[in-house]
Amino acid sequence: MKILPVCQNFNNPSSKGNVKTSPAFGAKLDTNYFHQKALSWHQGMIAKTNPLDIEKYFAQFSIPATFREGTEYAKKFVSYCCCQASEIFRQMQFELPKKIDLINFKKINNNNATGCCYYLPNKADNYSIGTVLFNTFEEKIFQKIRNQNIEINWENFPLIQANSKDTNFLSSEHFLSPFIHEFAHNLHYDILYKKIGCPELYQNQYRFDPRSMDIIKKLNLPLDEKNPHVSTDVKIFIQNRISKYGAKSLTETFAEGFTQNILDNMDIWKLRLVRNPFSIGNKTINEILNEILEGAIDDKKGFIK
Numbered sequence: 001m002k003i004l005p006v007c008q009n010f011n012n013p014s015s016k017g018n019v020k021t022s023p024a025f026g027a028k029l030d031t032n033y034f035h036q037k038a039l040s041w042h043q044g045m046i047a048k049t050n051p052l053d054i055e056k057y058f059a060q061f062s063i064p065a066t067f068r069e070g071t072e073y074a075k076k077f078v079s080y081c082c083c084q085a086s087e088i089f090r091q092m093q094f095e096l097p098k099k100i101d102l103i104n105f106k107k108i109n110n111n112n113a114t115g116c117c118y119y120l121p122n123k124a125d126n127y128s129i130g131t132v133l134f135n136t137f138e139e140k141i142f143q144k145i146r147n148q149n150i151e152i153n154w155e156n157f158p159l160i161q162a163n164s165k166d167t168n169f170l171s172s173e174h175f176l177s178p179f180i181h182e183f184a185h186n187l188h189y190d191i192l193y194k195k196i197g198c199p200e201l202y203q204n205q206y207r208f209d210p211r212s213m214d215i216i217k218k219l220n221l222p223l224d225e226k227n228p229h230v231s232t233d234v235k236i237f238i239q240n241r242i243s244k245y246g247a248k249s250l251t252e253t254f255a256e257g258f259t260q261n262i263l264d265n266m267d268i269w270k271l272r273l274v275r276n277p278f279s280i281g282n283k284t285i286n287e288i289l290n291e292i293l294e295g296a297i298d299d300k301k302g303f304i305k
């Protein structure tokens, strides 16, 4: 078992030689310490995980899940995290993905991504709406972190995720982040399709309505200066208060903001929510998330117009 440092000294300016005489009792230091301890504990649990048991866990909810590709560690890490993300969603009585697979993303021409969620069926690969996939990271890709070339894989993932939060690229430093993020996309599309209909025919659980594609397309538009639904002020707010990746499109704003809300209100040892994350927190963020969740676009009111 490899124990990785999480964000050690990343946020501590005194590590650059400016040594303080008194200990820093700042919240950030405490957070890093406890996050690191909790991570080590979960890495021990991951080492003991049997991915086939997690497949059986999902089978009881009629969710086909396979964790059979990639390294032994990838299978253990991804299956453990999918199970924990699922339990958090069950705590909130949120919809779970329809299918979960761990695959080499070379197959879907998406090498760099950690995960993805299908909101339309992928007929070529036989993936249905609500399928969530995670990358085995079998292809060698490196990322520069503090002048070191770090290979992107699940062993290094907690360090990579912590760095992504430090640079404000992603909204949470926690290793469960990409799992909550993809499950959030699935939840979002499920709620939208139940409300506005599904753009695809023959989807048992949804009423067919081709007009829903218009809303889906608008929610997936890049949040650039040409986007007519989001003002520059709101875009900057999303970028600064949620994350840079969350400012890619409104669907990513939802997934990133939702992930931040969940992980900020989770017991990092038990990996369960300690309070309802949507009843507290920043009012503006919650209102933006709610408008995106409801597909309230083109209504000329609120933050998303």
Ligand SMILES: [Zn+2]
Binding pocket: 181, 185, 251, 252, 255
């Ligand atoms: Zn996403």
